[in-house]
Amino acid sequence: MRVIVCEDYNELSLKAAKILASQVTIKPDSVLGLATGSTPEGMYANLAQMNKDGEVDFSDVTTFNLDEYYPIADENDQSYHYFMNKHLFSKVNINPENINLLSGTTQSPDEECAAYDKKIKNAGGIDLQVLGIGKNGHIGFNEPEANLNAKTHLTALTQSTIKANSRFFENESDVPTHALTMGIRSILLSRKIILLASGAGKHKVVKELLEGGINTHIPATMLKVHRDVTLICDKAAYYGMKLGVDIGGTEIKFGVLNDENEIIYKESKPTPKSITGNEFAKFISDACLDIAGKMPISTLGVGTPGIISNGLVSSVNLPLDNFPLAQTLEESTHIPTTVCNDATCAALGESLLGCKSKNLLLLTLGTGIGGGIIADGKIYEGCGSAGEIGHFCIEYDGRPCPCGLKGCFEQYASVSALIADAEATAKAHPESILGKKLEQNGFLNGLTFFDALDEGCPFAKEVFERYTDYLAAGINSLKNIFDPEIIVLSGGISAVGDVLTHALSQKVNSDIPIKTSILQNDAGIIGAASL
Ligand code: PGA
Numbered sequence: 001m002r003v004i005v006c007e008d009y010n011e012l013s014l015k016a017a018k019i020l021a022s023q024v025t026i027k028p029d030s031v032l033g034l035a036t037g038s039t040p041e042g043m044y045a046n047l048a049q050m051n052k053d054g055e056v057d058f059s060d061v062t063t064f065n066l067d068e069y070y071p072i073a074d075e076n077d078q079s080y081h082y083f084m085n086k087h088l089f090s091k092v093n094i095n096p097e098n099i100n101l102l103s104g105t106t107q108s109p110d111e112e113c114a115a116y117d118k119k120i121k122n123a124g125g126i127d128l129q130v131l132g133i134g135k136n137g138h139i140g141f142n143e144p145e146a147n148l149n150a151k152t153h154l155t156a157l158t159q160s161t162i163k164a165n166s167r168f169f170e171n172e173s174d175v176p177t178h179a180l181t182m183g184i185r186s187i188l189l190s191r192k193i194i195l196l197a198s199g200a201g202k203h204k205v206v207k208e209l210l211e212g213g214i215n216t217h218i219p220a221t222m223l224k225v226h227r228d229v230t231l232i233c234d235k236a237a238y239y240g241m242k243l244g245v246d247i248g249g250t251e252i253k254f255g256v257l258n259d260e261n262e263i264i265y266k267e268s269k270p271t272p273k274s275i276t277g278n279e280f281a282k283f284i285s286d287a288c289l290d291i292a293g294k295m296p297i298s299t300l301g302v303g304t305p306g307i308i309s310n311g312l313v314s315s316v317n318l319p320l321d322n323f324p325l326a327q328t329l330e331e332s333t334h335i336p337t338t339v340c341n342d343a344t345c346a347a348l349g350e351s352l353l354g355c356k357s358k359n360l361l362l363l364t365l366g367t368g369i370g371g372g373i374i375a376d377g378k379i380y381e382g383c384g385s386a387g388e389i390g391h392f393c394i395e396y397d398g399r400p401c402p403c404g405l406k407g408c409f410e411q412y413a414s415v416s417a418l419i420a421d422a423e424a425t426a427k428a429h430p431e432s433i434l435g436k437k438l439e440q441n442g443f444l445n446g447l448t449f450f451d452a453l454d455e456g457c458p459f460a461k462e463v464f465e466r467y468t469d470y471l472a473a474g475i476n477s478l479k480n481i482f483d484p485e486i487i488v489l490s491g492g493i494s495a496v497g498d499v500l501t502h503a504l505s506q507k508v509n510s511d512i513p514i515k516t517s518i519l520q521n522d523a524g525i526i527g528a529a530s531l
Helices: 009-026 041-052 080-087 109-122 159-168 184-188 200-211 219-225 277-294 325-333 342-353 415-428 433-441 446-454 458-482 492-496 498-507 520-529
Strands: 002-006 031-034 062-065 067-070 128-132 153-156 178-181 192-197 229-234 241-247 251-257 263-270 297-304 307-309 312-315 320-323 337-341 360-365 369-375 486-490 514-516
Touching: 002 009, 009 031, 009 041, 009 128, 009 192, 009 229, 041 080, 062 080, 062 109, 067 080, 109 153, 109 178, 184 219, 192 200, 192 219, 200 219, 200 229, 200 297, 241 277, 241 342, 241 520, 251 277, 251 520, 263 277, 263 520, 277 297, 277 320, 277 325, 297 325, 297 342, 297 520, 307 337, 320 325, 325 337, 337 342, 342 360, 342 369, 342 486, 342 520, 360 458, 360 492, 369 458, 415 433, 415 446, 415 458, 415 492, 433 446, 433 458, 446 458, 446 492, 458 486, 458 498, 486 492, 492 498, 498 514
Parallel strands: 002 229, 031 062, 031 128, 128 192, 192 229, 241 297, 297 337, 360 486, 486 514
Antiparallel strands: 067 178, 153 178, 241 251, 251 263, 307 312, 312 320, 360 369
């Protein structure tokens, strides 16, 4: 299979039109196999213009279209009769008698299909067949199945095709459930084939087509047995540039990874406040579209705080309450989108490019405690929200947690818990280094606390001992449950590095390595981009 990678859709459309025009110029009575769908529209527009400009003559050309919905009337504006007339036939000097489409109104589909194959044969076979490719790998309406039909036939459409094509109809329920289509053999009998693929949405299937073997579950792979197939695609369909978005309470980070998993672009924006879920999603999709305008993005992955259940995101610190974030972003960007918990994304990022371990547990220590579990190189999500390790019980009937439970791990081992203890201790000992820092600033934070510890404050040391006791107790339980190869600490506090990991290593009763995040701020975008 030859591959031509075009800069964009316009170049793809022009290139495809020129190939068709050359075919017709070399053999004026060519038999063309034509396709419908949004991809070839630009090619047809170019051909219409070339015909108008006298650059290509269709008067002796014969055409056979790949497929037609069934049942559907020719005049229905969703029929492929209507489509072809609108985009090509009414605009070029083709002889209407030489136009062939399967009839969507036939009473006997089997006879119609057999007669169609015969007619193609009698016309001398197809010289050049144009194909699009479905996201599910279909060509024509040859849907993924264990057995593909060789000849032209009546077929049921898969749910994914019905969904994909529903964009042309008012409702999904209006999409016909069946179609007549040339079969795989009918297509492969063509002398030359050009396969068109455009846009990020086609990247996955293009990659599967180019890298995978021949199989009926991606019917387009059957084209690999043909000796003259040219795939013409644009950069968005061909290159695997992945956009990762890491949503935080104060900023949203965006990063693009190339095929080698290197970050080739990064930016961040303040997290917008006081807006609705839809406005929030629009803010993100606008930023993504902006980036996609600068480079060919094939997939979008988003890490968000909160719980994700059945594709719906709920996050107390964001305007998301049972919000279909992935679906909304995918609809507005047209880039295949996956959404996952932010700590899980950070864990995936660390697993792939940071600590590089396939069995890893990541704890984000901050206002609360988040967690991400990577098992055998894959995210472990349970039914959707596994990894909420801030909320396992570390003390029965202990401190109340906003989640409604008592004694949650994060009430003892988060940075907020550390600072609360440090402030209470500083108030009780105002003359200590810690007490003075509280007095000077009016509050304590991670920085001032660790400064006090560094300066040898015995009370800061006491607080630190208590804190690491709890953190180590939690880590011991987590180690027993998950038995990871490595435990990674992330979040602002992990920047203190050795002081923390050394203390924990002494208190954890196993020799499991406890490391701070290597990727730090980039872990989330790398993980999100790699979803
Ligand atoms: P599309 O359809 O060009 O509208 O993406 C291609 C196909 O389903 O074959």
